[in-house]
Amino acid sequence: MDAVSTLPFPASVYASRLDRARELASTAGLDGVIVGPGPDLQYLVGVEGDTIERLTALVFGPDREPTIIVPRMELAKVRATAVGELGLAVSDWVDGEDPYALVADALGRAGRVGVSDALPALHVVPLAERLAVRFELATPVLREGRMIKDAQEVAELRRAGEAIDAVHRRVPEWLRAGRTEREVAADIAEAIVSEGHRSVEFVIVGSGPHGADPHHEVSDRVIGDGEIVVVDIGGAVPSGYNSDSTRTYVVGTPSDEAAERTAVLVRAQQAAVDAVRPGATAEQVDAAARTVLAEAGLGDAFLHRTGHGIGVSVHEEPYIAPGNDLVLREGMAFSIEPGIYFAGEWGARIEDIVVVTADGCERLNVAPHSLTAV
Structure with missing residues (x-):
């Protein structure tokens, strides 16, 4: 046969x-x-x-x-x-x-x-x-x-973005004080598949001090009341194209400091999205986010590049990083994900996938960006 x-x-x-x-x-x-x-x-x-x-x-x-x-x-x-x-x-x-x-x-x-x-x-x-x-x-x-996605590839990335947004909208169902990161992650992983992915590529649930580690995955730590929790998740849809999106949550009521700092982070992420257009360079987009954070006294808390390309691989070119003078072109797809991290305390990150268009960019993730209370 x-x-x-x-x-x-x-x-x-x-x-x-x-x-x-x-x-x-x-x-x-x-x-x-x-x-x-x-x-x-x-x-x-x-x-x-x-x-x-x-x-x-x-x-x-x-x-x-x-x-x-x-x-x-x-x-x-x-x-x-x-x-x-x-x-x-x-x-x-x-x-x-x-x-x-x-x-x-x-x-x-x-x-x-x-x-x-x-x-x-x-x-x-x-x-x-x-x-x-x-x-x-x-x-x-x-x-x-x-690096240059055609219309069919963009459609698949859009499909992946919608699917992972649906998962983020459900996170408040599972994220609460008294549960472990691992328990929350298990529910999220199940939802990643049920919402349209063929596989789970990664789940990060970083609560409290674990949120200050950008590449923390999950642990048996019990989530406490009032804690900031970073949830970074992604998977591959049936075509093999990937999603990747991060939102930051708070269990209960955040401190005034956490609320103020995450609000700055949301502004920094939006500034970087606004800087995306054909002819801009990768380092200019990175600088747009970095400048907002630096002006608020949070520059040293941003520990990594602003973004990475995405497609059949979760991480691929182009990389939105300091020193990368690559000129952006229509069809490039990448993350915009500035973060702030305070060792031993907490961290926060906001991440969307964007696609460069003829006059700017299309944002593929639209789940709420502000600090979400659960």
Whole structure:
């Protein structure tokens, strides 16, 4: 029986992505590109999954038609993606055979070869020995396509944003004094799936002093009355595109200081959103949030960049950070998430995903931004 297609987009979309990648490889002066499992492979041909000890790789170049090298035991799954629908060349192999020789055959003579950043040393080292070339990152080729979202990708990110907003609106059902962070997180994770995601990528519930750790996840800490709680959540919708949104809650009544400081944070987040437009740089958007916080005496409490790109990966380019002079273009999608953190006390963060439009940006998360009392 033929494998059933699992593609979220028409095969023609993937054909265009491959054509664009080959053009970018030519512009970058690369003779060939090797892409292992991960977000780049998912983006280019719809093949999902992680790297294992058996090599799977897409090989292409400016003058080389795409070929995928795949273990025969994975062949049916791969043929159910754009690989099969586009009729791409396939070189399958079984244990005992040399998959690196198949990569060499697909590349032919090559001087400069780029590899995807998700390809591990487990495969990079033997490939380099087999090909007798010095590899370089294929980032200039692979990031360019993924940074600029087309209308279908934006629609999927919008779908993801609506789904995660629905979860945030339900957080007051579960967040209350006397429950543990882990108990609240379990309810949130269940809702992430029930509200339209296929998987839960992460759940952060940082109560009280745990909120001062930007990458705290969950613990068995009991949430207390009057505490500030950071809830940062995200998942992948069926197409594989991700949501990521943070809101800050208070159990009961906040202190005057917490209320005032989180109000400044909301203004800082809005200032950064307002700064997003084609032609602005990533560092200018970051500075817009940072300036508001600094003027309120909270600059030292902001410990990280303002945002990160999002798509088939939760974190990807562009990065909205100090020193990044990347010029924003229509179709770029990224988070705006300034935060303030007070070690041993509490923290707060507000995060939306935005997409750059012709004259500004579209905000994909619209759940209330102010400190929400539960």
